[in-house]
Structures are given as structure tokens and as C-alpha cells.
Amino acid sequence: GESVGLHLPTLSVQEGDNSIINCAYSNSASDYFIWYKQESGKGPQFIIDIRSNMDKRQGQRVTVLLNKTVKHLSLQIAATQPGDSAVYFCAETRNAGNMLTFGGGTRLMVKP
Amino acid sequence: EADIYQTPRYLVIGTGKKITLECSQTMGHDKMYWYQQDPGMELHLIHYSYGVNSTEKGDLSSESTVSRIRTEHFPLTLESARPSHTSQYLCASSDPNIQEQFFGPGTRLTVL
Numbered sequence: 531g532e533s534v535g536l537h538l539p540t541l542s543v544q545e546g547d548n549s550i551i552n553c554a555y556s557n558s559a560s561d562y563f564i565w566y567k568q569e570s571g572k573g574p575q576f577i578i579d580i581r582s583n584m585d586k587r588q589g590q591r592v593t594v595l596l597n598k599t600v601k602h603l604s605l606q607i608a609a610t611q612p613g614d615s616a617v618y619f620c621a622e623t624r625n626a627g628n629m630l631t632f633g634g635g636t637r638l639m640v641k642p
Numbered sequence: 643e644a645d646i647y648q649t650p651r652y653l654v655i656g657t658g659k660k661i662t663l664e665c666s667q668t669m670g671h672d673k674m675y676w677y678q679q680d681p682g683m684e685l686h687l688i689h690y691s692y693g694v695n696s697t698e699k700g701d702l703s704s705e706s707t708v709s710r711i712r713t714e715h716f717p718l719t720l721e722s723a724r725p726s727h728t729s730q731y732l733c734a735s736s737d738p739n740i741q742e743q744f745f746g747p748g749t750r751l752t753v754l
Contacts, residue, residue, distance in 0.1 A: 539682075562741050573732050573745030574685070617682055623741055630743060632677075632685040 542639045549607040551636045553620035556601060560622040564630065565594060565605045569616045577605070577618075607638075615640045645669055648733050648746035655723055656754050663718045663749045665733030674716040675743060677732040678702060685732065691716055723753040 543549045555563075561582040566574035580587045580594045580603075587594050593606040603620050617637045621630040645668040655661055667674065672693040677685040677700075687700030691710040705727070706720050716735075720727055730750050734743040 564742060566745075571747070573734075573747050575745070576742050579742065619684070629687070629690075630741075634684040635682060637682060 539634070540637045540639065542641060543610050544641050545610060545612060547610055549605075549610045549614070549638060551605045551607075551618050551620075551638065553603040553605075553633055554601060555603065555620075555622050557622065558598070558601065562623040563594070563596065563603050564621045565592075565603075566619045566621060566632075567614075567616045568619065568635070574619060610638075610640050612640050612642060614638060646733060646735055646744050646746040648731075648749050650749060651747060652750050652752075654752045654754065657722075657724055659723050661720050661723055661751070663731055663733075663751070665716045665718070665746055666714050667716075667733075667735040667744070667746075668714060669735060669737070669744065670713065671735035671737050671744075672713065673736045673738060674710065675734040675736075676700070676706075676708060676716070676718050677734065678704065679730045679732055679748075681730070689718065723751075725753045727751060728753050 564579045565577040567577050568574040578589045578592050578594050580596050585596050591608045595604045617635045619632050619635045621632045647666050649664045674691045676689040678688050679685045686702035688702050688704040689700055689708040691697050694710055697708050706718050708718050710716055730748045732748045733746040736743045
């Protein structure tokens, strides 16, 4: 069946280091993936997305890598800052259109 | 910044009360969604709508109901609140041509 899951519930990194948050999915038909950031007391906010015809996409300080062979998605954050502390969710489309399936979330904690 | 609003932000209510959680968006999006989320956990889709007069149940069974009389408004109602309904409720909307969903800030509901 379809599932999106994250490997680690909590990731603790030193300020200035790079962070890598991982996500696994099982539906090989998934064609679109999104990373969301959710700060405490707020709704999820879009960070970056990637389509299945790409294996890498870069934004400002963030990079998403997609490995379709092993159905793995990762979010890399360069020079992690205290403001990056949040819960990060990956999500995938299921069926056609806008329905998203969310994973369980990884909490990123940035140590000063 | 996404223009999607939820009220109230926090609600503490006694068992058996009827409540309505409000969600409004000013982006003209046809699709709207309600998710239920326990703290730090994944989002579960409970209702969605393709447009006016359209409502569908999501993956997670919920005792709540929704209505979509106007494009911009998608309220969620619990006829008789119970402690098991204690959770965060997130509303989102999307444009049919874009797969990204925009989220509101959420309503944190506590039923005593």
C-alpha cells in the first residue's frame, strides 16, 4: 500500500552544521513530493518540492534529493540555524491531483 | 504568506457541547481540506472539498461534518464533543493547477 514514513523522529544538530532529514515512500507511482516545515503552534509551511522526473532540486539553503530506485527522499539544510528548529514532514501525492499523504514528521533541534 | 485563516486558535470545551471550527481562505482556491494532527505526529485527512457543495470524507474516520456553501469558507462541526476529539485541526486549500496545499495556523481543541 501507499505509505510515507520518516526514519528518525528527532534530529539534533549543532548550529552551522548541515542537516539531513530522510523520508521513505512505498508507492512507486508517486509523482510529486513536498517538504513542509511546521513550527510550534503553526500550520505546515511549504519548503520545497520535487517531481518524479527529477532527482535533485535546490532552493535557498535547502536541497531535496529523490532516489526512485530505493524510494527515498531527503531534505538537506545547509548551515542549520536556530530558526530551522521545527518538525519537518514529507508528503507525496496519491492518485492524480492534489491529495497528499504525509509522513510522521522529524523534529529538528538546533543546538547553539 | 498564505491567506488562510482559522478561528478559534484555541478552544477548551466540555463534553457534549456542539462546536464549529471556522476556516476561510481569500485565494479563491476550489479545493479545501481538514486534517487532524496530534502533537508532533503525522497529519490525517478527515474531510475535503473540490468546490462549492462538494464534501468528501478523508482517510481517517471522523465524527465531524463539514459544509461548503461558499468557495472561501469550509467550517467543520462536531455535534457532541468528546475527550477523544482533543487534537489540533488544520485547514488547507489548494489551486487545482498546483499541488501545493496552503495551511492555516490550526485550531487546538481540548475537550474536558
